[in-house]
Amino acid sequence: MLSRVAENLYWMARYLERTEDMARLINATTLMLLDLPPGAYFGWDILLQVTGDAKLYDALYGAPEESRIMRFLIADERNPNSVMSAIHQARENCRTFRDLLPGEFWERLNMLFIYVRENAGSGSESRHARYAFLNEVISRRHALVGLLISSMSQDNVYQFIKLGRNMERADMTTRIVDVTSAVILPQDQGLQKTAGSSLWIGVLKSLSAFEMYRRHISVQIRSNQVVDYLLKDGKFPRSMKYCLGEMEVALAYLPNAGTPAEAVRRARRRLDNLKLGNLRPDLLHEYLDQAQKDLAMVHRTVQSTYFAREDMGLENPANNLHLRAAQA
Amino acid sequence: MDWLSTHYQQQITYDELVDAQAHPRTAAEPLFNYLSTLDSAELQARRQAADASILAMGITFTVYSEAGNIDRAWPFDIIPRILSVKEWTRIEEGLKQRLQALNLFIDDLYNEQHIIADGIFPAEVLAGSRNFRAACQGIHPPFGVWAHVCGSDLVRDADGTVYVLEDNLRVPSGVSYMLENRQIMKRLFPELFKSSIIRPVDDYPNRLYETLAALSPRPIEKPVIAVLTPGIYNSAYFEHSYLAQQMGAYLAEGADFYVSGDDIVYLRTISGLQRVDVIYRRIDDDYLDPEVFFPDSALGINGLMRAWRRGTVAIANAPGAGVADDKVVYAFVPEIIRYYLDADPILPNVPTYLCMRDADLDYVLEHLDELVVKPANESGGYGMLIGPRASADERARFAELIRANPRNYIAQPTLNISTAPTLVGDHLEARHLDLRPFILQADKLYVTTGGLTRVAMTPGSLVVNSSQGGGSKDTWIVDEEAPCFPE
Numbered sequence: 001m002l003s004r005v006a007e008n009l010y011w012m013a014r015y016l017e018r019t020e021d022m023a024r025l026i027n028a029t030t031l032m033l034l035d036l037p038p039g040a041y042f043g044w045d046i047l048l049q050v051t052g053d054a055k056l057y058d059a060l061y062g063a064p065e066e067s068r069i070m071r072f073l074i075a076d077e078r079n080p081n082s083v084m085s086a087i088h089q090a091r092e093n094c095r096t097f098r099d100l101l102p103g104e105f106w107e108r109l110n111m112l113f114i115y116v117r118e119n120a121g122s123g124s125e126s127r128h129a130r131y132a133f134l135n136e137v138i139s140r141r142h143a144l145v146g147l148l149i150s151s152m153s154q155d156n157v158y159q160f161i162k163l164g165r166n167m168e169r170a171d172m173t174t175r176i177v178d179v180t181s182a183v184i185l186p187q188d189q190g191l192q193k194t195a196g197s198s199l200w201i202g203v204l205k206s207l208s209a210f211e212m213y214r215r216h217i218s219v220q221i222r223s224n225q226v227v228d229y230l231l232k233d234g235k236f237p238r239s240m241k242y243c244l245g246e247m248e249v250a251l252a253y254l255p256n257a258g259t260p261a262e263a264v265r266r267a268r269r270r271l272d273n274l275k276l277g278n279l280r281p282d283l284l285h286e287y288l289d290q291a292q293k294d295l296a297m298v299h300r301t302v303q304s305t306y307f308a309r310e311d312m313g314l315e316n317p318a319n320n321l322h323l324r325a326a327q328a
Numbered sequence: 329m330d331w332l333s334t335h336y337q338q339q340i341t342y343d344e345l346v347d348a349q350a351h352p353r354t355a356a357e358p359l360f361n362y363l364s365t366l367d368s369a370e371l372q373a374r375r376q377a378a379d380a381s382i383l384a385m386g387i388t389f390t391v392y393s394e395a396g397n398i399d400r401a402w403p404f405d406i407i408p409r410i411l412s413v414k415e416w417t418r419i420e421e422g423l424k425q426r427l428q429a430l431n432l433f434i435d436d437l438y439n440e441q442h443i444i445a446d447g448i449f450p451a452e453v454l455a456g457s458r459n460f461r462a463a464c465q466g467i468h469p470p471f472g473v474w475a476h477v478c479g480s481d482l483v484r485d486a487d488g489t490v491y492v493l494e495d496n497l498r499v500p501s502g503v504s505y506m507l508e509n510r511q512i513m514k515r516l517f518p519e520l521f522k523s524s525i526i527r528p529v530d531d532y533p534n535r536l537y538e539t540l541a542a543l544s545p546r547p548i549e550k551p552v553i554a555v556l557t558p559g560i561y562n563s564a565y566f567e568h569s570y571l572a573q574q575m576g577a578y579l580a581e582g583a584d585f586y587v588s589g590d591d592i593v594y595l596r597t598i599s600g601l602q603r604v605d606v607i608y609r610r611i612d613d614d615y616l617d618p619e620v621f622f623p624d625s626a627l628g629i630n631g632l633m634r635a636w637r638r639g640t641v642a643i644a645n646a647p648g649a650g651v652a653d654d655k656v657v658y659a660f661v662p663e664i665i666r667y668y669l670d671a672d673p674i675l676p677n678v679p680t681y682l683c684m685r686d687a688d689l690d691y692v693l694e695h696l697d698e699l700v701v702k703p704a705n706e707s708g709g710y711g712m713l714i715g716p717r718a719s720a721d722e723r724a725r726f727a728e729l730i731r732a733n734p735r736n737y738i739a740q741p742t743l744n745i746s747t748a749p750t751l752v753g754d755h756l757e758a759r760h761l762d763l764r765p766f767i768l769q770a771d772k773l774y775v776t777t778g779g780l781t782r783v784a785m786t787p788g789s790l791v792v793n794s795s796q797g798g799g800s801k802d803t804w805i806v807d808e809e810a811p812c813f814p815e
Contacts, residue, residue, distance in 0.1 A: 003596040255599040
């Protein structure tokens with residue numbers, strides 16, 4: 001397989017995952033904010049912190065405010081992480097290798113792109129329209145993943161898609177945990193008592209983890225258990241540990257996987273050594289910072305092993321934005 | 329219903345399917361017998377089914393516009409264009425003869441130039457050619473063949489004569505549409521294909537593969553072949569991807585290649601560098617290698633020409649093959665055939681006036697209202713003047729252009745090119761059309777069965793190019809000696 005094709009597959013998968021993650025994050029945050037006691041200091045700008053786009057937002061829109069943040073995160077193509085940008089990038093990447101995927105895949109991806117383009121504007125306006133719109137995006141994206149899972153050979157093409165999907169997923173999970181715990185954990189704000197558990201419920205829901213957490217861990221929502229579940233659970237498909245495992249499996253099918261596989265193992269060793277029993281906010285933040293760096297290293301080794309074109313500059317600069325934000 | 333007697337208004341010129349008495353020609357009789365069993369609603373339903381197939385199969389071409397590039401569905405007419413085997417066999421021989429002679433000509437131009445020394449082809453025409461590449465001099469590609477894939481445009485005049493209108497020797501496109509058109513027709517009208525008298529077209533990708541594989545510098549069983557495309561925004565990207573897939577070849581862009589210091593061409597793959605034997609390039613010479621041609625080309629491959637000159641990689645079509653794809657050179661093709669093959673041309677040229685000749689120039693300027701004037705090096709129907717349809721102002725403007733640069737213009741009488749019935753709304757109307765067969769040459773010669781029929785969808789229009797609103801039809805080569813269509 002050509003390096004460029006592999007790179008496009010990987011990025012298509014990342015952007016598709018990002019499309020869904022953004023939609024999910026916005027919906028869950030909306031529901032969560034409705035539960036907060038009046039006067040809670042926490043606001044919509046937490047979304048900007050999670051996605052790492054606060055600076056860009058500030059430059060484009062100024063003060064944080066719900067409807068503008070929603071336009072920025074859903075419909076604004078100047079934001080490379082918006083739902084609109086992500087689905088657009090996924091589509092452009094897919095155009096170059098339509099023949100490698102099941103026939104309906106391109107058609108459905110294209111329909112999803114057209115749906116988002118036609119509805120992103122109105123879908124970012126009222127809370128009601130927004131919820132319906134984002135849910136539709138999520139369910140269409142599920143249909144795309146289902147199509148791949150049920151009708152694709154587990155060949156190299158599939159492995160690059162799997163790599164991209166799990167990289168993006170792990171990235172999003174660590175960001176969400178990082179930002180939420182930074183808001184909730186400091187004890188002196190009293191937030192922990194009044195709203196802590198409803199915030200964590202919101203987080204679990206944004207990752208579709210609420211039911212699984214209750215069934216496998218506890219009916220009670222405790223900070224350290226939620227963080228432990230989202231990072232270290234071996235069976236939940238959005239935990240960091242699970243995503244790393246999926247990447248390792250994908251790499252096992254690919255040639256010359258030594259360096260990237262080692263990078264994945266290093267990230268997992270660090271995760272395994274993390275003790276979350278007595279959760280200290282500063283240590284957790286330090287760890288999550290390191291986890292983001294480890295993921296960035298996995299990404300870089302995948303890139304230099306499979307996509308590198310030494311004399312061409314490294315890659316499409318647009319694809320780098322998200323990552324740089326992650327490292328900042 | 330009887331489609332011809334009730335609706336068809338024709339006799340503008342020669343009609344491919346209908347004779348002067350408004351009766352179907354022999355080869356088209358079974359088609360009209362079949363159509364007569366369908367009413368208007370049924371035919372409409374088939375047309376809608378065709379449109380749906382085209383959308384579902386994703387057959388598109390890209391149109392450049394100010395609003396950005398758009399993928400447009402390929403406009404397709406469900407009434408086929410039909411030629412008899414007898415007539416086609418002669419055309420096929422003529423096309424092979426022509427490509428053979430053109431390849432001998434190109435090889436001669438880049439080497440000894442006998443044809444110039446012998447006074448058949450003027451040195452000043454070569455000197456003025458924009459497509460002659462000095463970098464190709466002294467090269468002997470395999471089998472002496474430079475143009476491996478040729479798409480010649482044929483038109484038929486009112487008296488029934490089939491002419492070669494131009495030879496496309498650079499990167500002719502359209503063959504994938506020919507193949508897809510047949511797929512659609514088989515889905516839509518399976519009744520007509522029950523017997524085998526419509527000759528199949530689908531061996532083209534295999535023949536193209538064999539032609540390319542024959543050029544491989546390494547004598548290995550499965551040479552590595554890559555289709556070099558400018559990328560997804562090119563109007564023919566659909567075709568590049570289609571052909572690569574059909575041949576099991578890599579579909580690659582310039583940046584996917586790497587030429588090593590010892591002049592070997594590689595592809596960058598996830599398993600490392602993979603040596604390439606044959607490149608079927610779908611970009612123009614100018615963009616092929618920034619080391620030799622346009623230095624700022626981002627589409628090409630640095631060092632490709634070094635490798636080609638050393639013979640470590642084959643390129644189809646060879647760089648420089650376009651020297652014979654020039655409307656001035658075109659005028660000399662009958663002489664070129666006589667010179668190299670010692671035979672008379674089987675297919676005639678359209679009579680052509682060369683503005684570089686003083687006598688021709690005077691004639692052209694005096695008869696602009698009767699002639700079609702074309703720039704020597706353009707394709708796609710751009711920059712031409714159709715005299716009888718142009719305004720006085722347009723003709724005056726063209727006269728200036730011609731006087732300023734006579735070498736760059738040729739003129740031909742306006743042909744009254746043939747028509748065929750085309751479904752317009754709920755009835756058939758006559759529309760002008762041409763035919764682009766594809767001819768392959770390496771160690772062997774091959775001609776597609778028929779070719780791509782392009783049809784001008786606008787009433788009376790002679791412009792069939794897809795970039796300018798043309799459509800296409802399936803092209804049937806039918807054995808009329810033994811028609812056995814089912815009722």
